[in-house]
Structures are given as C-alpha cells and as structure tokens.
Amino acid sequence: MAKNKFHTGAGPSQRQLRVGELIRRRLSEVLAQGDVHDPELNRMSITVAEVRTSPDLKIATAFVLPLGGDHAPEALEALNRNRSELRRMVAKGLALKYAPQLRFVLDDTFDRMDATRKMFSDDRVQRDIAASHEDDDAV
Template sequence: MAKKSFQGDAGPSQRQLRVGEVIRRALSEVLMRGDLHDPDLNRMSITVGEVRTSPDLRIATAYVLPLGGKGKEDVLKLLSNNTYELRRIIGKKLGLKHTPELRFQLDRTYDQMDETRRLLDDERVRRDVGAPDGDEG
C-alpha cells in the first residue's frame, strides 16, 4: 500500500481534523469566558468557525469572525497581539506535547454564502435552473 502524500489534493488527515477541532473548541471557550488579560478582547464576542492545522501540526490557523461582522480588522489585531497568551492557555488546557503556533484569519464562509445566495436569486440563473421538464432534449 502506497503512503499517502500530504502534497496536492490529499486533504487533511484524521489527526489534523481531530486536533483542529479540539483547538477550535478550546479557543472558543477561552474567548467566550474572557480568560485573557486583554480587556478589549474580552469585551468582544468572537466566533471561531474552523481551525486548520498543518500536516506536521506545528501551525494552527483559526478562522474567526466577530459577532455581527463589525470590527473584523480590530479582532485580527487583538488576537495577534494576544497570540502567545492564547497559545499558552490552550497548551495547558489540552496537554499537547507541542502546542501549535496560532495564526488568525477572517472567516469568509458567510460572505461566500451571501454571494452564492445572491447569484441564485439572479433572474437569469433562476430561469436556467427552473427550465420546464418538457424542454430537455
């Protein structure tokens, strides 16, 4: 049996998915409870939609969005300023041998859903999708 490569279209391993989900839950809990020393960050409600880890589990990228979508850039800045404290807290919570380096990006999933919805509501698309059954060749 050939060993699966992490290059190309292989996708994340079960281990990557599992560790990413554990980190996502821990990060969500820390942000929700306000366990940080930064009062500005503790005042914000932040959704952690997904955490993706690198194949070697050394880097974890968290996709975040402030509640209501306002202050996106502020959230990224505040999270980046508190990366080391977040990493330390998550490392303690999870008991991982090596806690991954945390990186933060905006979660664009909701923007993509809105764009898809807008495209599907377009009259031309609805006309093409809703063609009567008798018109098919």
Template sequence: MAKNKFHDGAGPSQRQLKVGELIRRTLAQVLARGDVHDPELNRMSITVGEVRVTPDLKIATAYVMPLGGEGREDAIKLLARHKGELRRIIGKDLTLKYAPDLRFRLDETFDQMDETRRLFNQDNVRRDLED
C-alpha cells in the same frame, strides 16, 4: 520520502481534523469566558468557525469572525497580539506534545454564502435552474 497527504490534494488527515476541532472548541471557550487579560478583546464576541492544522501540528490557523462582522481587522490584531497567551492556555488545556503556533484569519465563509444567495436570487439564474 513519503508524500504528505495535506499537500497532494487529498485533504487533511483524521489527526489534523481532530486536533483542529479540539483547538477550535478550546479557543471558542477561552474567548467566550474572557480568559485573555485584555478588556478590549473580552468586549468582543468572536466566532471561531474553523481551525486548520498543518500536518506536523506545529501551526494552527484559526478562521474567526466578530459577531455581526463589526471590527474585523481589530479582532485579528487583538488576537494576534495575544497569540502567546492563547497558545499557553490551549497548550495547558489540550494534551499535545507541543502547543501549535497560532495564526488568525478572517472567516470569509459568511460573505461567500451571502454572495451565493445573491447569485441564486438573480432572475436569469433562477430561470436556468428551473429548466
């Protein structure tokens, strides 16, 4: 049995990256246009930072963040509540054999960047970097 590139540390395949990016763009457009039938979700401005797809393309995990970071948990709950509708819209817009099951996670990269900036601004770290 052949080893799966995604799980042996080699990273995602070109196909996974391409499908993930197509789903990310489509999902971002759907959320920006307010295509989901939920006024509560449509009032939120949600950024879709990345979509990671499993090697078999059956599961897509979208990393999202509401604008300004407010209502993070509410955004995840609302997206999860409408994942069937979002899946149908994405499946209709993309030319995939099967529309992947959607999962939603908070995009922590913004928090990680803030923490990295904070660390680099510490006097002892700046001093070590200058040496």
C-alpha cells in the same frame, strides 16, 4: 506505494481534523471566559468557526469572526496582539506534544453564502436553471 510520514492526500487527515476541532473548542472556551489580559479582546464576542492544522500539527489557523461581523479588523488585530498568551492558554488545556503556533484569519463563509444566495436569486440564473431542468426532462 509506501506513504511518507506526512499526509499527502487531497484533504486533511483524520488526526488533523480531530486536533483542529480540539483546538477550536479550547480556543472558544478561552475567548468566552475572558481570561486574556487584554480588556479590548475580552469585550469582544468572537466566534471560532474552524481551525485547520498543518500536517505536522505545529501550525493552527483559526477562522474567526466577531459577533455580527462588526469591527473585524480590530478583532483580528487584538487576537494577533495576544497570540502568545492564547497559544499558552490553548496548549494548557490540551495534551499535545507541541503547542501549535496560532494564526488568525477572518472567516468569510457567511459572506460567500450571501453572495451565492444573491447569485441564485438573479432572474437570469433562475431562467438558466429552469432551462436546464427542461433539458433534463426531455432526455
């Protein structure tokens, strides 16, 4: 079976992962240096947890979170307001054919981890886990 020119597998291609990580690093540098012409954005400390790219590498979705998770809506608004300038600055430091369009999404990984921890610490869940282990031992 011949592959088409775009990756059609279940996950991202190695190229998408590599380019996403390059964009993540560059975007983190740009935000840390405070070179953007927006004092409000420069006052914020924003973590870029991950960048996922589209198969054609023309769209890059950055998963971001301000330090401590405070003022997340304002941080997202400031990033979106400066999207064009950030795109130019990120592309300037990378050797890509196209400057990817940047999209920003709040990273909820830590919230999901907390919810999972809370769920596993529930007495009913602990009881079910213990019962499951007893069933495994009996087999």
